[in-house]
Amino acid sequence: MRVEELPVDERIKRIILERGIEELYPPQAEALRSGVLEGKNLVLAIPTASGKTLVSEIVMVNKLLREGGKAVYLVPLKALAEEKYREFKEWEVLGLRVAATTGDYDSTDEWLGRYDIIVATAEKFDSLLRHGSSWIKDVKLVVADEVHLIGSYDRGATLEMILSHMLGRAQILALSATVGNAEELAEWLNAELVVSNWRPVQLRKGVFAQGELFWEDGKIDRYPANWDSLAIDAVKRGKQALIFVNTRRSAEKEAVSLAPKIARLLTKPEQRGLKELADSLESNPTNEKLKKALRGGVAFHHAGLSRTERTMIEDAFREGLIKVITATPTLSAGLNLPAFRVIIRDTKRYSNFGWVDIPVLEIQQMMGRAGRPKYDKVGEAIIVARTEDPKKLMDRYVFGKPEKLFSMLANESAFRGQILALITNFGVENFRELINFLEKTFYFYQRSDTSHLEWKAKEIVYFLIENEFIDMDIEDRFIALPFGRRTSQLYIDPLTAKKFKDAFPKLEKNPNPFGIFQLIASTPDMGTLNARRKEMEDYLDLAYEMEEKLYVNIPYWEDYRFQSFLNEVKTAKILLDWINEVPETRIYDTYNIDPGDLYRILELADWLMYSLIELYKLFEPKKDVLDYLRDLHLRLKHGVREExxxxxxxxxxxxxxxxxxxxxxxxxxxxxxxxxxxxxxxxxxxxxxxxxxxxxxxxxxxxxxxxxxxxxxxxxxxxxxxxxxx
DNA sequence: CGATAATAGCTGTAGACAGCATGTC
DNA sequence: CTACAGCTATTATCG
Structure with a gap:
């Protein structure tokens, strides 16, 4: 379909033509012919980089120009909100205003009412819904990017609930990776379905084993036995490679060991540029390794890196200065960072249940990264068979179908918060109404037997009543209590709120940083660090030394909570060091953590400290204790001593x-x-x-x-x- | 017997959303 | 529970 022929506002066509796009990709055309432009819901399941964004832009802008109102674009990552914001900003020439909102900036909800296109993370939008901002009723369209995240264990429930809330109130455009049961998703959303495997850059998949590269079409190429020759070969041909591994350590190791081999292939100006890049980095243990890799045109990318380093690497890779990135799954979802060749070194990952196969859906998303639209005619995705049988890998990941999506609504910690919100923020008055609402969810659509969910909902309601989040009158009607309402608005797990509430009497008597930090670290909302075997004794000693400062009893080693308690002590100790102005590099060394980890726990602790104070205010707060907590919060925010x-x-x-x-x-x-x-x-x-x-x-x-x-x-x-x- | 080399055993493992009120180095 | 790299403690080997 030619852009000229699009049945949309002329101004939209003009802007697209100005971008140099005259012809739409086949799946784009199919999507736009499906009825979305007339207001129908649509599930669009096509590979990454095959033009989902343009489809959603056309649908959003066309709708806004014709009908007014607002469009909300949901993304799974904060970094993605930024990226989309920049892309959509282009449409402001038509008089539309674009805003991005995540937990990081601009939370004043009424302020968002002035904008037409609002980019938000799913959690942020959920939070906005809970606050009941007046502009929500103007939302005419919700675009949900990466909607297959509905199947993610810890974050799926949120996305599912948002869509359940908006279903029938706004048009829905759901963008998904290829999944096993797209039809089911479309039926639930009462949507048209467009599925396609078409890509603007052809994708060639293969499996590598001991020097032999078996392509999906049966052809075989020969290479040196070591799989890293695949990366070296790509660079020799003037291309780039992306290597996926399953641990941070592997990412660093492979980057450093590849660096000297790639370095030989670099031009003089490239070497200078890379050296400059390496020299600009701050000095810390992780960055020292990164510098070594960078000088060879290689970088590793994982969550231990700080924001600055990550963006620097992404930019330098896009510019072509960095030739190879070795990455953990940080890069597999999210940011658009394609490379000519994608090499998947690991297909297993460590989880709570030991080593498990990485889902087909995820591997296919990694493979989808192959091929740079402007530079490559074809992209190559290669899975490395090190111990695994290459034929098995080929069947599973190259020819196999991705998994079905399953509702994760029943996941208890997510469900708890969602039920509380339904009662305190969405006017659900009794159990019958609660079930009525849940009937709109994907969970109910998908399962014939919903007794498990109903039973779980009932259990959670009892928990909420028992802990005074809500109450029930004689006619079995729910009553939202201030504690419950505030918990829901603070967006913390009700279990976290309960832990805080239970600790207040002791905290009031003996407010101190260590006790408070351990309390914060013990909540389900705080991702803790792992106390290593060798450190365990030290943290136990520390706990006994500080015993009278804690608000909990120290568990015995047989106790199942023992390990997590030591993790909490470790986390608390790091926060304590932070407010005592221990230099960051020493914190990295002492606790064996990376800059990204420190940043993460500080961010979490800051949020939870605020929440703790807000909840304390509800329980006849003592002025001096409140002041103490506020000062401690400020110290935590800035990492400073009292003085x-x-x-x-x-x-x-x-x-x-x-x-x-x-x-x-x-x-x-x-x-x-x-x-x-x-x-x-x-x-x-x-x-x-x-x-x-x-x-x-x-x-x-x-x-x-x-x-x-x-x-x-x-x-x-x-x-x-x-x-x-x- | 002591130094060094080989080997057996142990350890640890990815990621990242949310509040609020304005300004880090 | 199907891995595996990197390190440490232990044992084997050699002069």
């Missing part, structure tokens, strides 16, 4: 600057107000901009001369992400 609390409250003053000011003799707000500009500028990390901010904060004008140079400073720095991060 820096005052400074850290000032604008643009964080951990490092506060410490520098304090050590330079500026210990209070008053010290700074009295200081001369030049004295402040002499402090490390304090520039004109910061000083200006401080003076503005105090309501004092900066002398003219310095103001001018501040203006110049600003000019030099403009052209960043601008209003997006405002």
């Amino acid at each position: 820096l609390l005052e400074l850290v409250r000032l604008p643009n003053i964080g951990r490092k600057r506060a410490r520098a000011l304090y050590n330079a003799g500026f210990r209070t707000t008053e010290d700074i107000m009295r200081a001369k500009v030049s004295e402040l500028l002499a402090v490390e990390g304090i520039g004109l901009k910061v000083v200006e901010g401080l003076f503005m904060h105090f309501g004092v004008e900066l002398p003219k001369a310095s103001k001018k140079s501040t203006e110049e400073n600003r000019k030099r720095r403009k052209g960043t992400l601008d209003d997006f991060l405002k």
Whole structure:
């Protein structure tokens, strides 16, 4: 189908033509002919990079231009929200306004009412629904990206509930990877179904075993026995490779060992560029390995890296500077980062049940990464058989069908929060109504026997009543209690809220960081770290040493909670180090964690600390305890000792600057107000901009001369992400 | 007997969403 | 529960 022929607003066609697109891909055309443009629901199950985004853009913009209202675009990752936001921003020339919202920024819900296209993570949208923002009724279309995540154990229930809420209230466009039961999904959503395997870049799949590369069409290529020759070969041909492995350690090892072999193939300018990249990295144990790999044009990519490093690697790979990335599943879903050749080294993964085969769905998503639309005619995806039988791998992953999607609504921890929200935020008045709502879900659609779910729902309702989240009157009507309502809005697991509530009496008597951090670490919302065998004794000693600071009893070693208790102690100790200003590099060394891990637990602890304070406010809080908790929260946020609390409250003053000011003799707000500009500028990390901010904060004008140079400073720095991060 | 090499045994394992109110180095 | 890399403790080997 030609773009000209599209039955949509002329302005849309013009913009698409300006992008240089004149002809739609076959699945795109099929999708747009299915009735979505007339308002029908649609499930679109096609491979990544075959143009799902363009379809959703056309549907969204066309609908908004014709009918007004709002479109919500749901994504599974915060990074993806950013990416989509940037893509959709282009449509603002038509007068539409685009916003992105995740837990990271801009949560003031009413503010979102001014926008037409809203990109959000599923959880964020769920939270917005719970807050009952007035603009929700204007949502005319929901696009759910990567809707197969409905089958994910820990996050599937949320997505399923959102769709159940919106079903019938808004048009639904569900974008999915190829799954075993797309028909079922479409039937549930009362939607048309378009399934296709068409790709803009042809995909060639194969299995590699001991030097022989068996292609799906029966052809065989010969290589050196070691599988890494596949990556080297790709680079020799001027292409890039993406290697998937199943542990962080493997990712790092393979990157470092490939680096010298790839280095020989680099041009001089490339070597210079890579060296520059490596030199720009901050120094820490993980980055040292990364630098080594980078100098050979290779990088590893996993969740232990901090945001900065990850984006740097992604960008440099897209530019072609980095030739090979070795990655854990961080890269398998989500960001669009294709490569000519995808090599899958591992098809097994460690889980709670030991070693399990990675689902076909996931392997096929990894394979789908092969082939760069602008550069390659064909992409190659190769699975490495190291110990496994190559024929088995071929049957399972190359010719096999992906798994069916199963509802994960019955997963207890997710279900608990969802039921609470139905009662406290969505006006469900009694058990009958609760079941009525659940009948709209995929779970009910999929299973003939729903007695298990009903029984589970009943159990959860009892739990909620018993712990005073909700109550029930004599006519068996639910009553939402403030504790329940707040828990639901804070978006924490009711079990977390219960743990907090139970601890308040002890906490009030003996507020202290260690006890509070252990409490936070013990909640199901806090992903803890693992205490290693060798460390166990140390943490147990620490726990006994600090016994009177804890709000729980130390379990005996036979207790099933023993290991998790030590994990909590380890997490608490790290948080304690953080607020005592232990340098980050020492934290990485001491606890054997990566920068990304530290960032993650700090982020979680910050959120839970806030929630703890909010809940405490509901139970006749003591003023001094509340103040104590707020100070501790601030210390956690900034990673500072008590003595820096005052400074850290000032604008643009964080951990490092506060410490520098304090050590330079500026210990209070008053010290700074009295200081001369030049004295402040002499402090490390304090520039004109910061000083200006401080003076503005105090309501004092900066002398003219310095103001001018501040203006110049600003000019030099403009052209960043601008209003997006405002 | 002591130093060094080979081997048996043990350990640990991916990822990432949510609140709120504004400004990290 | 079907793995496997990297490390440590233990045993074998050699002079």
